[in-house]
Amino acid sequence: xxxxxxxxxxxxxxxxxxxxxxxxxxxxxxxxxxxxxxxxxxxxxxxxxxxxxxxxxxxxxxxxxxxxxxxxxxxxxxxxxxxxxxxxxxxxxxxxxxxxxxxxxxxxxxxxxxxxxxxxxxxxxxxxxxxxxxxxxxxxxxxxxxxxxxxxxxxxxxxxxxxxxxxxxxxxxxxxxxxxxxxxxxxxxxxxxxxxxxxxxxxxxxxxxxxxxxxxxxxxxxxxxxxxxxxxxxxxxxxxxxxxxxxxxxxxxxxxxxxxxxxxxxxxxxxxxxxxxxxxxxxxxxxxxxxxxxxxxxxxxxxxxxxxxxxxxxxxxxxxxxxxxxxxxxxxxxxxxxxxxxxxxxxxxxxxxxxxxxxxxxxxxxxxxxxxxxxxxxxxxxxxxxxxxxxxxxxxxxxxxxxxxxxxxxxxxxxxxxxxxxxxxxxxxxxxxxxxxxxxxxxxxxxxxxxxxxxxxxxxxxxxxxxxxxxxxxxxxxxxxxxxxxxxxxxxxxxxxxxxxxxxxxxxxxxxxxxxxxxxxxxxxxxxxxxxxxxxxxxxxxxxxxxxxxxxxxxxxxxxxxxxxxxxxxxxxx
Amino acid sequence: xxxxxxxxxxxxxxxxxxxxxxxxxxxxxxxxxxxxxxxxxxxxxxxxxxxxxxxxxxxxxxxxxxxxxxxxxxxxxxxxxxxxxxxxxxxxxxxxxxxxxxxxxxxxxxxxxxxxxxxxxxxxxxxxxxxxxxxxxxxxxxxxxxxxxxxxxxxxxxxxxxxxxxxxxxxxxxxx
Numbered sequence: 001x002x003x004x005x006x007x008x009x010x011x012x013x014x015x016x017x018x019x020x021x022x023x024x025x026x027x028x029x030x031x032x033x034x035x036x037x038x039x040x041x042x043x044x045x046x047x048x049x050x051x052x053x054x055x056x057x058x059x060x061x062x063x064x065x066x067x068x069x070x071x072x073x074x075x076x077x078x079x080x081x082x083x084x085x086x087x088x089x090x091x092x093x094x095x096x097x098x099x100x101x102x103x104x105x106x107x108x109x110x111x112x113x114x115x116x117x118x119x120x121x122x123x124x125x126x127x128x129x130x131x132x133x134x135x136x137x138x139x140x141x142x143x144x145x146x147x148x149x150x151x152x153x154x155x156x157x158x159x160x161x162x163x164x165x166x167x168x169x170x171x172x173x174x175x176x177x178x179x180x181x182x183x184x185x186x187x188x189x190x191x192x193x194x195x196x197x198x199x200x201x202x203x204x205x206x207x208x209x210x211x212x213x214x215x216x217x218x219x220x221x222x223x224x225x226x227x228x229x230x231x232x233x234x235x236x237x238x239x240x241x242x243x244x245x246x247x248x249x250x251x252x253x254x255x256x257x258x259x260x261x262x263x264x265x266x267x268x269x270x271x272x273x274x275x276x277x278x279x280x281x282x283x284x285x286x287x288x289x290x291x292x293x294x295x296x297x298x299x300x301x302x303x304x305x306x307x308x309x310x311x312x313x314x315x316x317x318x319x320x321x322x323x324x325x326x327x328x329x330x331x332x333x334x335x336x337x338x339x340x341x342x343x344x345x346x347x348x349x350x351x352x353x354x355x356x357x358x359x360x361x362x363x364x365x366x367x368x369x370x371x372x373x374x375x376x377x378x379x380x381x382x383x384x385x386x387x388x389x390x391x392x393x394x395x396x397x398x399x400x401x402x403x404x405x406x407x408x409x410x411x412x413x414x415x416x417x418x419x420x421x422x423x424x425x426x427x428x429x430x431x432x433x434x435x436x437x438x439x440x441x442x443x444x445x446x447x448x449x450x451x452x453x454x455x456x457x458x459x460x461x462x463x464x465x466x467x468x469x470x471x472x473x474x475x476x477x478x479x480x481x482x483x484x485x486x487x488x489x490x491x492x493x494x495x496x497x498x499x500x501x502x503x504x505x506x507x508x509x510x511x512x513x514x515x516x517x518x519x520x521x522x523x524x525x526x527x528x529x530x531x532x533x534x535x536x537x538x539x540x541x542x543x544x545x546x547x548x549x550x551x552x553x554x555x556x557x558x559x560x561x562x563x564x565x566x567x568x569x570x571x572x573x574x
Numbered sequence: 575x576x577x578x579x580x581x582x583x584x585x586x587x588x589x590x591x592x593x594x595x596x597x598x599x600x601x602x603x604x605x606x607x608x609x610x611x612x613x614x615x616x617x618x619x620x621x622x623x624x625x626x627x628x629x630x631x632x633x634x635x636x637x638x639x640x641x642x643x644x645x646x647x648x649x650x651x652x653x654x655x656x657x658x659x660x661x662x663x664x665x666x667x668x669x670x671x672x673x674x675x676x677x678x679x680x681x682x683x684x685x686x687x688x689x690x691x692x693x694x695x696x697x698x699x700x701x702x703x704x705x706x707x708x709x710x711x712x713x714x715x716x717x718x719x720x721x722x723x724x725x726x727x728x729x730x731x732x733x734x735x736x737x738x739x740x741x742x743x744x745x746x747x748x749x750x
Binding site: 149 | 662
């Protein structure tokens, strides 16, 4: 008899615990009709490769199920295609299919006439693999960060609080109002606002935009000092224990603060995990309201708590439905209603709502760099969809989609921007006169917030150097430039800049080399670093290094306001 | 939130805290065989503690399951880190390996004159050891090892969240 590996045995045994009625129904119902095939963006972009077909992928798990848990497969394995697994190599193949050939977007599920929910048992398969330590490196990193640090991106508590404090100071200054702050751990708030750690690490403007909206609406709100990450990598890794632990942290903190309503910032998988799946994973009922910030913002406008002027948002807009918000949680109309209240030129994308195609960054795909080329190839479907709208801005209510779309827009050179509804609502806000931000008192401060600050810009693209230099110099900074790694270090040693903006992908010595050499040289180790890259999949070249992390991160393309905003944040310029 | 108790008359404390930010003589990091700090607590150690910890680990190179390796703690508030290579992901003979890992960690502390040591809930969370299994084994290991011959004067069990805290305190209560 063929010997089975220890891990393969564990996986087969573990499957028994996953087999609920829904799962078994999905495992036995497939008639191989092929209806799912054309639903999948991987299949559409790899028409000659049958291994991408949802039915084929599903059969990998179905064969094991039939062989061990279905009487037909135990008695007549040859007849029903039942087949066991024996080796660790086979587990690696399952990993490749489960993590690398599916984003769990569920588009095939809604197009299956038999109601087979492939994504559900693909997630279960992921969970089984993770339980025996078989997973992509990126999944391991993110899972461990969320288990041990409390959020997916390893944002330390002091960095989170510092960011909120800094954003509060910014807002106080903008409104010239001491009460314009982000309250932390305020008891008895009507709203406890939870976010995606990506907002702290890469996109703090979304936090300040939300804070402005809450402030102008006169909301009694707060942000928690812990349990603030509403994302949940358990959804992607299939680890229900992680799913439950993360959800409990969020729910417990709200209860500790005696908050009335949990508002979840714009994040598809965060919304699904926290509001829909979390109570099941955690095994506890919740007696408070949980809602997406899309509803909160929409209600503020409807109730007259905030006023908006849509003429402030120029350009043409389309909307991308996040798989988790739309297909899994039915959040279709409210984002469109809100979008139409804050922009004038909205163009629908086709297909849309629950038939929309995945951004291709879902299901944890953005953290699995080994599958980047597959992901970007499959993104052709999405790129064509975006292009056909003729819009120059795509709006989405999901942080994963922001990253996925940004990456494919760059890859397919679409000349589009990605925004979230919170950005557009904040930009369209009509500030009531009593809290209108006064003119900045002196021309000097307004024109030169970075006066005298030394900044080294490192990038191999001449256009980027010119662009960053002009934006920073216009704001008073003394700017040095380097177009390669060696020059970056020698200029840093000579000029001792306070901040280095650093590209990752450069010929010769890349950004990772520069970063580690900078951090390891005591003369310049304290230089603040803002990574600015068009290759987000290369982040690990920086973040995996055993040296203190960079102070900031931006995705290219970057606009002048975002650049300035982040540079000021890092240099703590109010 | 804390709970004081004794293990063979040696004071012990269960609390909820941020392990790598604690001001203790040594804390335990549940480490990998290649001694790469990696993500999670490893991120916190490398970010807060600076590069010297990693440099020290690089010189050691690697270790095997159940080993315990001592380093300094760089710029952390703790003085030392004991890198304990515990079992992971349902590996065979998991309970005995975890018992040995904890015992070797305590030995390592004794050999280096460390009197106060903070433990996480060993191998729970990412590495998949159930909370009740971990708690029972930790208590069993402490009880076996902490006899009159040890120089250790205080054990701290640092829970990462209420879930961990409650699980350990429940097991502690059940064991009387």
